[in-house]
Every structure is written in C-alpha cells, then in structure tokens.
Amino acid sequence: MTKSLQAIRGMNDILPEQTPLWRYFEGTVAGLLDGYGYRQIRMPIVEFTELFKRSIGEVTDIVEKEMYTFEDRNGDSLTLRPEGTAACVRAVLEHGITGSGQPQKLWYIGPMFRHERPQKGRYRQFHQIGVEVFNLAGPDIDAELILLTWRLWGALGIRDAVTLELNSLGTSEARARYRDALVAFLSERLEQLDEDSQRRLKSNPLRILDSKAPQTQALLGDAPKLADYLDDESRVHFDGLKARLDAAGIPYVINPKLVRGLDYYSKTVFEWTTDKLGAQGTVCAGGRYDGLVEQMGGKPTPGVGFAMGIERLILLLETLEQVPEALARQVDVYLCAIGEAAELAALTLSEQLRDQVPGLRLQVNAGSGSFKSQFKKADKSGALFALVLGEDELAQEVIGFKPLRGQGEQQNVAWGALAEHLASALQA
Numbered sequence: 001m002t003k004s005l006q007a008i009r010g011m012n013d014i015l016p017e018q019t020p021l022w023r024y025f026e027g028t029v030a031g032l033l034d035g036y037g038y039r040q041i042r043m044p045i046v047e048f049t050e051l052f053k054r055s056i057g058e059v060t061d062i063v064e065k066e067m068y069t070f071e072d073r074n075g076d077s078l079t080l081r082p083e084g085t086a087a088c089v090r091a092v093l094e095h096g097i098t099g100s101g102q103p104q105k106l107w108y109i110g111p112m113f114r115h116e117r118p119q120k121g122r123y124r125q126f127h128q129i130g131v132e133v134f135n136l137a138g139p140d141i142d143a144e145l146i147l148l149t150w151r152l153w154g155a156l157g158i159r160d161a162v163t164l165e166l167n168s169l170g171t172s173e174a175r176a177r178y179r180d181a182l183v184a185f186l187s188e189r190l191e192q193l194d195e196d197s198q199r200r201l202k203s204n205p206l207r208i209l210d211s212k213a214p215q216t217q218a219l220l221g222d223a224p225k226l227a228d229y230l231d232d233e234s235r236v237h238f239d240g241l242k243a244r245l246d247a248a249g250i251p252y253v254i255n256p257k258l259v260r261g262l263d264y265y266s267k268t269v270f271e272w273t274t275d276k277l278g279a280q281g282t283v284c285a286g287g288r289y290d291g292l293v294e295q296m297g298g299k300p301t302p303g304v305g306f307a308m309g310i311e312r313l314i315l316l317l318e319t320l321e322q323v324p325e326a327l328a329r330q331v332d333v334y335l336c337a338i339g340e341a342a343e344l345a346a347l348t349l350s351e352q353l354r355d356q357v358p359g360l361r362l363q364v365n366a367g368s369g370s371f372k373s374q375f376k377k378a379d380k381s382g383a384l385f386a387l388v389l390g391e392d393e394l395a396q397e398v399i400g401f402k403p404l405r406g407q408g409e410q411q412n413v414a415w416g417a418l419a420e421h422l423a424s425a426l427q428a
C-alpha cells in the first residue's frame with residue numbers, strides 16, 4: 001500500500017478554525033505598526049546561503065545545524081530563510097534604502113525555517129512578524145520598539161503574562177575584550193564545563209553564558225561579568241534606554257546572561273518571555289546590530305529590531321483565554337431560498353445587500369434543499385439571522401427575517417427596507 005501523504009514534521013497546516021485568530025493577531029499588529037509609522041517590506045523566502053552565513057554567524061546553532069540548504073538547478077547554494085533580519089538588510093542595501101542616512105522604519109511578516117527538534121511552540125516552519133529600524137543610533141528608538149510591543153501586549157490582553165529581559169552586549173571591541181577574559185577564566189576550569197560548552201569555548205564562548213548545564217552555571221557565578229567590560233558609550237546608551245523605560249512605566253529585568261543566538265548584535269538585546277508556555281517561552285526577541293550593514297558591504301549604519309513568533313503568541317492567547325468571542329462567528333446572515341424562482345430572486349437580493357451593507361458577512365444557501373435542511377445549515381453556520389425566501393414571500397416581495405439566537409420572533413420585511421433593517425439588527 002502506498003504511504004499516505006503527510007505534511008513535513010514541524011511544518012503545520014493552519015486550519016480554517018485557526019485562521020480567524022491568526023488574522024486577528026496579524027491585523028492587530030499591522031494596525032499598531034501603522035500607528036507608529038512603520039512601512040511593510042516583503043522579501044523572498046529563499047536567499048543565497050552566503051547571506052545567512054555572513055550575517056547570523058558561521059558558528060551559531062542556526063547556521064551550523066538548522067538551515068534548510070540546497071543546491072538549485074544552477075548549482076547555487078540557496079537557503080530557506082531562518083530569520084528576517086539578514087534578508088531585510090540585504091534588501092535595503094540592494095535598493096539603496098538606507099544610503100541617504102534617513103531613518104527607515106520597516107516591518108515584515110512571513111514563514112521562517114529552522115531544522116530544530118519540534119515540540120510545543122517550536123516548529124521547523126514558523127512565522128514571525130519582524131521590525132527593523134535603520135539610521136537611528138540612540139536609545140530612544142530602542143525604547144520605542146519596546147513601547148510598541150508593550151502596547152501590543154496590552155491590546156491583546158497578555159501584558160500580565162510576559163516579562164521583559166534586557167541586557168547590553170556593548171560594542172564589538174568591548175565584547176572582544178570580555179570574550180578574552182571569559183575564555184581565559186574558563187580555560188583554566190575546562191574540565192568543569194559541560195561538553196557543549198567546552199566545544200563553544202573555542203567557537204562561540206559568549207553562548208556559554210546561557211548554557212542550561214548546572215555545573216557550568218555554577219562555574220559562571222565567579223566568572224568575569226560582561227557588564228564590567230562595557231565601554232562608556234554602551235553604558236550611556238543602556239542607561240538612556242533604562243531611563244526611558246522607567247519614565248514610560250515599563251517593567252523590566254536586567255539579565256546579564258542574555259546573549260542571543262545570532263552573532264550580529266551589539267549594545268541592546270532584549271527578550272519578552274512568558275512562563276505560560278513551558279520550555280519555549282520567548283515570544284519576541286531582538287536588539288541592536290550597529291555593525292551588520294557595514295559588515296554586509298554597506299556604509300556604517302545603525303540598526304535595531306526584533307521579531308515575534310506568531311505561533312507562540314497564538315498559543316499564549318489561547319492559554320490565557322484571550323481569544324475575542326466575536327472570532328467564533330464567521331457568518332452574520334444566512335439566506336435560505338426554497339424553489340428555483342426564489343433562488344433566482346435571492347441571487348439579486350443578496351448582491352444588493354452586499355452593495356448596501358458594508359462589511360456584511362452573508363452566506364447564501366447553496367445546494368437547494370428543503371426548508372428544514374436549509375434552516376439546519378443556517379443554524380450550524382453560526383449566523384445571527386436567517387433570511388427566508390419561499391413562494392409566498394416571493395409573491396409578496398418580502399423576506400422572512402428570523403433571529404436564530406433568541407432575539408425575538410420571525411417577521412416579514414419588505415425587500416426595499418431589508419438593508420436598513422439588517423444593518424440596525426446587526427448593530428444591536
């Protein structure tokens with residue numbers, strides 16, 4: 001027997017029952033970003049592999065073991081994007097968007113691909129909404145990014161469930177000095193490190209700071225601290241950000257071990273985390289990457305941004321029961337037409353109603369059927385009202401207007417008065 005076809009592990013269908021919540025979420029974020037003056041950009045899903053190697057870093061988990069990389073028919077090495085920042089930087093450089101030095105506030109949405117071990121909140125195809133800002137170096141814009149996510153959590157009703165973790169990685173020079181000190185300290189205690197951290201000591205020592213191994217964490221208690229190596233410029237920048245968050249009343253926790261898994265960051269890094277989703281608790285993360293544009297071949301250009309994981313935020317909305325009730329209903333009105341003459345009249349009437357009642361969600365019965373069967377379908381559709389058109393109604397040029405959810409009795413409404421009647425019934 002042939003094996004039945006299935007989706008790839010970790011790559012999910014988003015079914016019709018789930019899409020209203022996705023659209024609500026995406027619409028809320030898009031509206032919010034409009035309100036802060038961010039413009040949407042759309043990049044391809046596939047890029048040259050080199051792009052991700054150069055930006056994310058050769059010795060990161062993403063580039064070393066998580067990318068979907070393949071050779072296309074020309075022999076080029078291509079990769080399904082594992083994140084959006086690299087492609088966004090590539091796009092702004094390619095189109096000269098940042099060259100003038102003017103501030104650019106951009107956002108994007110779409111699927112990202114990482115070959116991670118799938119579990120709740122962690123998938124191989126997942127979706128992000130990301131924001132990237134170029135040509136603004138001060139902490140005021142870092143604060144704006146955090147402020148707008150804070151507003152989003154408020155709009156979604158999940159503020160109480162998320163915590164802002166904040167750190168500064170300093171300039172790349174400060175970080176290099178710190179890296180040397182950390183490596184010197186840990187090299188002397190090599191045998192006390194877990195195996196993964198021993199490997200990272202050579203390739204990416206800063207990542208040892210967020211190791212989960214208890215023996216490594218114990219050792220780090222006495223290790224040099226990144227904060228002690230911060231240069232003055234980074235310290236002033238970080239103080240500026242904290243002062244703004246304090247002024248705006250946004251709570252945060254300084255997490256000196258927050259280093260992020262991508263190499264391009266400098267100065268500010270942050271994560272919004274929740275303890276409501278189990279192990280995959282980071283719902284939104286980002287930071288500053290002042291060296292990246294130059295590293296990719298552009299002029300020195302400050303950059304800062306973040307990306308949120310849509311699946312994780314949807315899970316959080318469901319877990320906290322913050323799914324708006326109105327999303328359950330996809331149909332306002334169901335039109336039942338009994339007999340061919342009524343079906344023909346229903347066609348014209350329904351099109352008129354769509355013209356006259358903006359935003360109306362009207363489902364016209366398809367597949368004919370008896371009164372009883374059409375009513376059943378009307379009820380099942382979740383509609384608030386059924387419109388009934390049979391022989392008698394047709395002769396009198398009226399329509400039976402029947403509330404389905406207990407708001408009064410059925411009554412006849414003249415065709416000419418129907419749009420107004422419907423609009424006011426839907427507003428009530």
Ligand code: HAM
Nearest residue numbers: 083085122123126282283284285286287305306307309
């Ligand atoms: P990231 O931390 O790799 O950063 O991902 C951002 C968010 O995407 C995570 O906090 C999480 O919510 C979600 N996410 C990541 N991997 C998965 C997965 N396998 N399954 C489900 N959700 C996931 C970046 O991608 C940076 N580009 C963010 C950024 C933008 N920094 C500056 N600008």
